[in-house]
Amino acid sequence: MHVPDGVVDAPTSLAAGVAAVGAVALSLRAARAEALEARAPLTGLVAAFVFAAQMLNFPVASGTSGHLLGGLLAAVLVGPWLGSLAVTTVLVVQALLFADGGISALGVNVLNMAIVPAVLGYGLFWVARRLLPGTRRGLLAATALAAFASVVLASVAFTLEYAVGGNHAAPIGTVLTAMVGVHVLIGLGEAAITALTVGAVLSARPDLVHGAGELRRRASGHEAVAA
């Protein structure tokens, strides 16, 4: 999912870069309202965690593997604003220090992997939380659903960018089918890991799960934790 240089052309990369800078600026402004400076250590830890979790391969089928993208996980743990900043930081450092994801494609990667999960993924999580029962099980189901959707939506976003700025060699329908097909499988792994991670954190330190809402406050009693 880390798009390298040369997949998307220069004007589209530049436009995606401008859009990503705008989205990050909005996240910064919203995060400042939530005492960003005091929460920088926790956000840095979530970023380090997403970074490390991307080293963790999970099997997809017959020995091929995918890895966690972590955008929705970060949003549920520290909220969508700090979450998108954490993943953006991961992507900037990966691009500059590890040559993982192209430098010119950084805007594309930030949009797909930091902004799409924070806006669309967390939006879906928010809606699902209100439709599902307000229990631990409901929270984890909403997390899994939104994590799955955020990976598939990221692959759709990539296909759109490729349709605008790609090399137009293959029909877009074919690219869409291939990308979404692979990412449905990766999304299942993402959903499982994200839900199990949030579940583990919820059991041990419910105060660290931003998306838990009222479950977080009730969790000092045991009825919310036991499931």
Next chain:
Amino acid sequence: MSGGHGHAVRAGAVPASVVSRLDAGVKVVCLVAFLFAVVATPARQVWAFGAHLGLVVLAVVLARMPFGALLRRLALEVPFVAFALALPFLGRAPFHTVLGVELSVPGLWAGWSIMAKATLGVLATAVLAWSTAVAEILVGLEELRMPASLVAIAAFMLRYLDVVAGELRRLQLARLSRADDPRWIWQGRAVAATAGSLFVRSFERGERVHQAMLARGFDGRMPVTTAPTARRWWPALAWPGAAWAVAAVAMAR
């Protein structure tokens, strides 16, 4: 999509060279400008990519970087190589028949374009990572007006990365020594459970690290203990300038 991100930056100190003495902000700007020139170069002008590669080799020599360290970076490209290799089979007409297989000509060019540009991107970025200390890159980004709170998050992230990676190593060793080797998605439960305990364990260690940092007088800024660097824009910008000249000639043809 990819197979893992097993990362290791250069072990030990940055070897002294013309490139390592250059200001990190200058290097980042040069790298971005260079790669936009590479991406803007039309794929069919094959000679232009040779010229770009020559510029990368020049930077490698100036940075006194061993070529072996450079080649190891190429492993990162693997997932998109698959995408590039699929394009000749998925692409549209006209077709070219090779050994009885119909390959799309635009697909072949598109695959070549992605491979060439992505390779140049990985190589050029490897030179920056090799020749610059991590703390310097953060200072450079701050000088380039990246918001201070993002730089603070990045500093904490890099600080905590060793903590988290160490915990992950311990957890994975424990899992593998119990003979866990999943091949299919429904066998991945132990991997997922690892992620959960990883967060809780590293948060609790990270909390202690942060408190220890505060006790030692941490005030929100990482101390920079590197040699002063030179902020020479013009000689440095000649490097992406040459790439843009190549790209301009290639576009005009």
